[in-house]
Amino acid sequence: MPSLGADMEAGTLVEWLTKPGDEVKRGQVVAVVETQKGAVDVEIWEAGTVDKLIVETGRKVPVGELLALLRTSGESTTAVPETPETLEPQRVATVSALAIASPSRVETAPVSAVASARLRVSPSARKLAEELGIDITLMRATEPGAVIARADIERAAKEKTTTPVATRTTTPDWHAQMRIAIAAAMSRSKREIPHYYLATDIDVTAVIRWLETENLKRSVTERLLPVVPFMRATALALHEVPELNGFWVDGAFQPSAAVHLGMAIAMRGGGLVAPAIHDADKKGLDQLMADLRDLVTRVRSGRLRSSEMSDPTVTFTNLGEQGVESVFGVIYPPQVAIIGLGRITERPWVKDGTVVVSTVVTATLAADHRASDGHRGGLFLAALGRLLQEPERLR
Amino acid sequence: MIPRSREEIRDIIFDALGAIAPEVDPAMIVPDRSLREQVDIDSFDFLNFIIRLHETLGIDIPEKDYAELFTLDSAIEYLVGRCATHL
Structure with missing residues (x-):
């Protein structure tokens, strides 16, 4: 059972998307796991052949528990002994221990989708729903927390003939669950991380033009x-x-070579999630826009992947849209920094001794003082401002 | 493009909004107040809103005209005009 956040203790295996004998590729989604923050697609981190599924669907197991056995390419079928002990079992989907604390899984806009992510649907019910053309996202379990079974789908199919759209409902405990997850991560952050905060105004006329x-x-x-x-x-x-990009683990800073930008995305109806855009430093603007579109769409109507939940190396939050001028961020442990963007607005600006109207934004940094100092944080904001002066080079 | 009536345009706007913010009751929208304020949509939602209008109506909505879609009234006015003149 992968850790999908520092505050996750256990998860329920909702569905296997693979079976013994299947060839799997690295990064393939092999299971759906229900966490306190919603359902997550779990990816596998090694290619091979699925040997045995250990945990059956519907069971709740602690983080670290063996979910399945995988044979890597070197191990032949015949050579596999019956006892898993001698098999050097590869743990399925072992997600980095550096898992981000609070990517609160998000279920938002279509309230129906909210329900879907919180719902536990038995695989056969899921299949039946597909056959009958029933939208599971509009389903409601007979009681909170119950698993949706074939009978529920059959009932929905009957009702479907009379009512075109099933009643939209929110699962009763969804908000409470999300608040618990956010509370755990944010309390840990404020308890453990000595934050320092910096802000700077950046003239962004060039990039906006x-x-x-x-x-x-x-x-x-x-x-x-x-x-x-x-x-x-x-x-x-x-x-x-680089001391702003990485994790604080066991009393030491572990820098990350990759930049996985956690995008804080507010949920319709409350709560937030900060899943990663992987390798953001290696992507051009068009690719970043496409990735952002994909991420926001899945956050609001689909499902996130385990890697997106667990491996952001830094968080980016943009609160300017509702008129906020500057953001004083709270770091997601074990990350060490959060970069905030305020409203992009026209302001009087002194340029070459004259007051002119410029397009300006306040960029902020909240960083972990154990990993970096204000001087270095200041250099980061200066670099950000400098890079934004040459938009053609950002392409 | 086909000219559209105010009522048609209004329904198309409600459909587009409904896809983004299904919890919103169109009847509660105050026609001369900011849509984004009432529906609580961010720039991403707003872009999707524009894309839906573009797809349904077959018209281009340039970025500089986004301000015309500030309220329900102004959006209807703008889109009716745009559909009538757009070729």
């Missing part, structure tokens, strides 16, 4: 949101101050 010109050339489906060049600049600036 460039974006307007660029978007004029693009059809509506290809347009870039203003946040995208900021994500790119943030990822690049982290290269210059």
